[in-house]
Amino acid sequence: MNSRPITVLQLCEHFGNEQSSFHGVARSFELWIPAFDKNRFRVLLCSRGGTIKAAEERFIAAGITPLYLGYGKFDPRNLLKLMQIVSSEKVDIIHAHGYGACLWGRIAGMLMGKPVIVHERCNYRTVPLFMRPIEWLLGPSTRYAFAVSESTRKFTVEKRYISSLIVKVLYSGIPLDGVKKAHSEWIISFRREQGIKPGNKVLGIVSRLESHKGHIDAFKALQLVLKEMPNVYLWVVGDGRYQDVLRRWVVENNMEKNIKFLGYRPDVLSVIQCFDVQLFPSHQEGTPNTLYEAMAIGNVPVASTADGQGEILENGKTALLFEPGDHEMMADLILRLFKDDKLLENIRNNVLVRIKDFDMRRTIATLEATYEQIMDGRS
Structure with a gap:
């Protein structure tokens, strides 16, 4: 064992972009880094x-001072800057997340003799054409890898050419002791501020605004729900490059009254406690942090079976599930919950039990053990 602490560099592709303020991967770092011993x-x-x-x-508030390479995905200056950081900070392990980060991280690791962990965050179904030769070259030599779900693990093996013996599933989880209940008075007040009257129902989606997140499926489901229950509203929390498309769809379909865009909310953990049901309509995922957060506060998920969502949720017990893109089934499930208070309460209770399997302390313990095993093997 080293006499000094093991220095690990979490190398990420990006934390967000001009349209999307804070990605789910960045949220993981915000939670993870302060939790290490x-x-x-x-x-x-x-x-x-x-x-x-x-x-x-957000990182500064959490006591994290981020570093930056700051160049385009394929700019070779990334390698030089990364090698400078690894050298000056005496980095022992590079833990890389995202294509560009994994590209330069693995090359720097080979040149400097540093171990590199590849961490896949989503089952993208396919690898971008320009990345395939790179993955074909670097994948077989990758010695350590994690994936955030079983489907993502299979993707990493089949599309990124990393040995199935190496890739391990590691669910990100959430620090359960850090989830705070919002005051009931605040919930009532916030719902009122958003125009919600007593007896109205609120659906919610929390995610980046991207085409694969399934927002339009949810909008179409709401159209069907409103035919039977006219006092149902949908809040869209988050920002992203698909925002203009979504807003235009809402206007063109005369849904402005029932669909509200709340934008990026730093207080999202409080806002989601105002939902009656939370929707997860994605077409592709890893295992989203927003799902862990919803479960931790007892929200009832109506979710697609996409990737990690379908793995950790059980239909009828911890969620009501539908195939990605099936907005008609989504609408039926929403109505079923709103008409059956007992079912809603049973799922809520089961969710609060299930989330205990995803306490982030387990994730951190696995990472810590992995880092120590890597360094022990090099001593």
């Missing part, structure tokens, strides 16, 4: 991309 580990954070104001503010 500081006597044994020194964990640094670096983005291949540039500064994102909202992300930077």
Whole structure:
């Protein structure tokens, strides 16, 4: 065992972009890094991309000072900057997340003799054409890898050419002791501020505004729900590059009254406690942090079976599930919950039990053990 703490560089592709303030991967770092045993580990954070104001503010508030490479995905200056950081910070392990980060991280690791962990965050179904030769070259030599769900593990093996013996599933989880209940008075007040009257129902989606997140499926489901229950509203929490498309769809379909965009909310954990049911209509995922957060406060999920969602949720017990893109089934499930208070309460109770399997302390313990095993093997 090293006499000094093991220094790990969490190398991320980016924390967000101009349209999306804070990605789910960035949220993981915000939660993870302060949780490591500081006597044994020194964990640094670096983005291949540039500064994102909202992300930077959140990291600083959490006691994390991010570093940046700051060049385009394929700019070779990334390698030089990364090698400077690894050298000056005496980095022992590079833990890489995202294509560009994994590209430069693995090359730096080979040149400097540093172990590199590849961490896949989503089952993208396919690898971008320009990345395939790179993955074909670097994948077989990758010695350590995690994936956030079983489907993502299979993707990592089949599409990124990393040995199935190496890729391990590691669910990100959430720090359960850090989830705070919002005051009932605040919930009532916030719902009132958003125009929600007593007896109205609120659906919610929390995610980046991207085409694969399934927002339009949810909008179409709401149209069907409103035919039977006219006092149902949908709140869209988050920002992203698909925002203009979604807003235009709402206007063109005369849904402005029932669909409200709340934008990026730093207080999202309080806002989601105003939902009656939370929707997860994604077409592709890893295992979203927003799902862990919803479960931790007892929200009832109506979710697609996409990837990690379908793995950790059980239909009829911890969620009501539908195939990705099936907005008609989504509408039926929403109505079923709103008409059956007992079912709603049973799922809520089961969710609060199930989330205990995803306490982030387990995730951190696995990472800490992995880092120590890697370093022990090199001593």
